[in-house]
Structures are given as structure tokens and as C-alpha cells.
Amino acid sequence: MVESDKLRILVVGAGVAGLAVAIALKKHEGVDVQIYERATQLQEIGASIALGPNGMRTLEKLGVLEALDDEVAFRKSSGYPIIYRHWKTNEVVSVDKHHGEIEYRHRTSRFYRAHLQQALLAHVDTAHIHLGKAFASVCEAMNTDDLTISFDDGSTVSADILLGADGIRSAVRRSFVPHSAPKWTGWGAFRSVFDAKLVEHIDGVLDEACHWWGPDRTFFASRLGKDLFTIVDASWNSEGNLQILKDYYKDWHPAIRQMIDASPYTKLYPNTFASSLDTWIHGNGRVTFAGDAAHAHGGAFAAGGSLALDDAYAFALAITHFCPSGSSKPSKSTITGALRL
Incomplete structure (x- = not known):
């Protein structure tokens, strides 16, 4: 097919959702997906990310099978997505359970975000x-x-569809909904990712993903893929400093204090969310969003990664339904119908 006859989809953001869209549509001969990313290089940044069974199934549908491998994805030995423990006694208070029969490869898994991004990138032509x-x-x-999409460097690009997949601080979303800037929940999360060997002397911490709940703060710890380990400590109005972190948890169970002592650093991330949008369709029916740009929950449900993958796959299904391979470029009204599907 002649390039000018293809449906041109411009994606803003090379995160989970943006890359997944490119993968889902790369075999469609009538579609050209181009990703535009503000970063000057794609590097290992970020912390841990969890994918539930829906996200893992979508990875499989996309053909990103290496991300289902135990080397990259950590699954808990008990099969429980999370075990909840008492902040002082360490006793198990409750557990999350999968609903129904879930195949092993689809169980809730935890990744270092950069490893998941690398797995997705391996399936995208970098020329795009x-x-x-x-x-x-x-x-x-x-x-x-x-x-006509314009960028800060003065360049412009033409497209038929614009997909904002540029995260919770989405510039695409703000251009249509100026009041949609993310809001602080009042909580901050100390995050650390480091070599799992640093905590292997602490009994039981490498086997499960555990969440300790206290009166006014929480502590989460889990192994990740490729022999990494993460701790996430949520506190009200916090500062990012290891000594402050140690002081916050000085009265908690010894296992928690040991994990904090083992951490070589910590970074503070403000916990933010974005209010729900009245509609995801803008730009006369040819602009839409995916992932946190569409629905940022503030990390409360550990669902953002899975939803980003599902958004991308649903977007690709809608495009394929309204513009099957071998058909001519769809009209503006057909594009709007696809995005509303």
C-alpha cells in the first residue's frame, strides 16, 4: 500500500501504552504508527510495576512472551498477589486472591519498569x-x-489520529482539558530498587509480595524479575531521605527495619491522581488517550500498567474493526466511530 493511503496514527509517549499500540498494529498493512517521546533517550528509569492477570494476558496476545518468563516477571510462591501483615507483629492479617482459575503465566507479576519497557521495545521498529x-x-x-501536531522544537507532523499516551502529566490531555492537571493525594512514596542479595539474609522476604499496614503509613516489599528487590513506603507528607525513612519505621517489625537498612538509597515520589474525564474523545473525534493520560488512579490499585496494556489493545481492536487490512483509509466519521467504540 502507498504510504499516503495509510491511516496515520501519531502516539505521544513511548511508555507501556504507546509501545503496546505500536506492537498491536505493526502487522496492519493499512496503518502507520509513529511514536513521539519527549525524552532524548529511553533509559532505565522508574521503579517497580505490577501487572494483573488481564495485563499478563494482553502481553501474551501482543506476542511479548519474554515478559511472561520467570526471569523477568516475579510471581509469588504462594500464588497470592499480595499478603497483608501487621506492622508490629508481622502476623498475616489477610491475603489477596485471584478470582477463578488463573494459569501460572498469567498470575499477578512484578517487574522492574525498565525491564518491561525493554521487552516491549524489542517488538517495535525503532525507526518509528x-x-x-x-x-x-x-x-x-x-x-x-x-x-497538525506541533512540538516544542518547532517541528510539525501530520496525522489522522492523535493518541495521548504521555502519562499522568499528559500534555495532550491538558491541551483539551486544561483543569485536568494531576492532584497530590497528600501521600508520598519512598521507592527503592536494588539487588535482591542485599536482603537474602532476612527470613522470608524474597518469597512473597507483602504489604504491612500501620496506623498512618504502610510498607510494601517484593522481589522483582532479574534478581531485583523493591521496597515502597507510603507516608503522609514525606521527604526523600534514608534517615527520615529509618526514623519513620523505627518502631515497626524488625524485618522491615532490616530491609530499610539494606536499601542503598531511596527516592520520594509524590502520590498523585487525575480526575476522571467527561469524555476521552476530543479534536473533532480524532484525538483520544490511553493509560494514565486517560485515567490515573494514583497507584492505589496497582492497576495502571495492566490498564495501559488493555487500553492499547482495545484501541488496536477498534482501529482494525473499522479499518480492516486491505480497506481504504477511513473517513473522519469512521475514525470517530472507532474511537468511540
């Missing part, structure tokens, strides 16, 4: 990823049906 491109604006071109 454009770095150092910060979204500035979008408008309808004069005398054509094109969308």
Missing part, C-alpha cells in the same frame, strides 16, 4: 520512535482532513 519531541499543540490543518 522519535525522541526529543515534546508535544506542544494540535490543530486541524486548513483545507485538508489532517491533524
Whole structure:
């Protein structure tokens, strides 16, 4: 098919959702997906990320099978997604359970975010990823049906569909819904990712994903893939400092204090969320969102990664339904119908 006859989809953001869209549509001969990312390089940043059974199934549908491997994804030995423990006594208070029969490879898994991104990147032609491109604006071109997307460096690109997959601070979302800037929940999360060998002397911590609940703060710890370990400590109005972290948890169970002592560093991330949108369809029916750009829950449900994958896959299914391989480029009204599906 001639390039000019293809449906041009411009994705802002090379995160989980953006990469998944490119993978889901890469075999569609009538679609051209290009990703524009504000970062100048894709590097190992971020902390841990969990995927539930829905996210793991979507990875499998996308063909990203290496992400289902035990080397990359950590699954708990008990099969429970999370075990909840008392902050002082360490006794098990309750457990999360999968609903129904879940195949092993689809069980809730925990990753180092960079490893999941690398697995997705391996399935995307890097020629379709454009770095150092910060979204500035979008408008309808004069005398054509094109969308014109502008970037901070002054460059412009034409497309038929714009998908904002640029996270909780989505510039695409703000351009249509200016009041949708993320809001602070009042909580902060200390996050650390380090070599699991540093905590292997602490009994039982490498076997499960555990969440300790206290009167006004929590503590989460889990192994990740590739022999990494993470601790996530949520406190009200916190500062990112190891000594402060140690002081916050000085009265907690010894296992927790040992994990904090083993951590070589900590970083503070403010816990934010974005209010729900009245609609995900903008730009005269040709602009939409995926992942945290569409629905940022603030990390409360550990569902953001799975939802980003599901959004991407659903978007690809809608495009394929309205624009099957071998068909001509869809009209503006057909595109709107696909995005509303």
C-alpha cells in the first residue's frame, strides 16, 4: 500500500501504552504508527510495576512472551498477589486472591519498569520512535482532513489520529482539558530498587509480595524479575531521605527495619491522581488517550500498567474493526466511530 493511503496514527509517549499500540498494529498493512517521546533517550528509569492477570494476558496476545518468563516477571510462591501483615507483629492479617482459575503465566507479576519497557521495545521498529519531541499543540490543518501536531522544537507532523499516551502529566490531555492537571493525594512514596542479595539474609522476604499496614503509613516489599528487590513506603507528607525513612519505621517489625537498612538509597515520589474525564474523545473525534493520560488512579490499585496494556489493545481492536487490512483509509466519521467504540 502507498504510504499516503495509510491511516496515520501519531502516539505521544513511548511508555507501556504507546509501545503496546505500536506492537498491536505493526502487522496492519493499512496503518502507520509513529511514536513521539519527549525524552532524548529511553533509559532505565522508574521503579517497580505490577501487572494483573488481564495485563499478563494482553502481553501474551501482543506476542511479548519474554515478559511472561520467570526471569523477568516475579510471581509469588504462594500464588497470592499480595499478603497483608501487621506492622508490629508481622502476623498475616489477610491475603489477596485471584478470582477463578488463573494459569501460572498469567498470575499477578512484578517487574522492574525498565525491564518491561525493554521487552516491549524489542517488538517495535525503532525507526518509528522519535525522541526529543515534546508535544506542544494540535490543530486541524486548513483545507485538508489532517491533524497538525506541533512540538516544542518547532517541528510539525501530520496525522489522522492523535493518541495521548504521555502519562499522568499528559500534555495532550491538558491541551483539551486544561483543569485536568494531576492532584497530590497528600501521600508520598519512598521507592527503592536494588539487588535482591542485599536482603537474602532476612527470613522470608524474597518469597512473597507483602504489604504491612500501620496506623498512618504502610510498607510494601517484593522481589522483582532479574534478581531485583523493591521496597515502597507510603507516608503522609514525606521527604526523600534514608534517615527520615529509618526514623519513620523505627518502631515497626524488625524485618522491615532490616530491609530499610539494606536499601542503598531511596527516592520520594509524590502520590498523585487525575480526575476522571467527561469524555476521552476530543479534536473533532480524532484525538483520544490511553493509560494514565486517560485515567490515573494514583497507584492505589496497582492497576495502571495492566490498564495501559488493555487500553492499547482495545484501541488496536477498534482501529482494525473499522479499518480492516486491505480497506481504504477511513473517513473522519469512521475514525470517530472507532474511537468511540
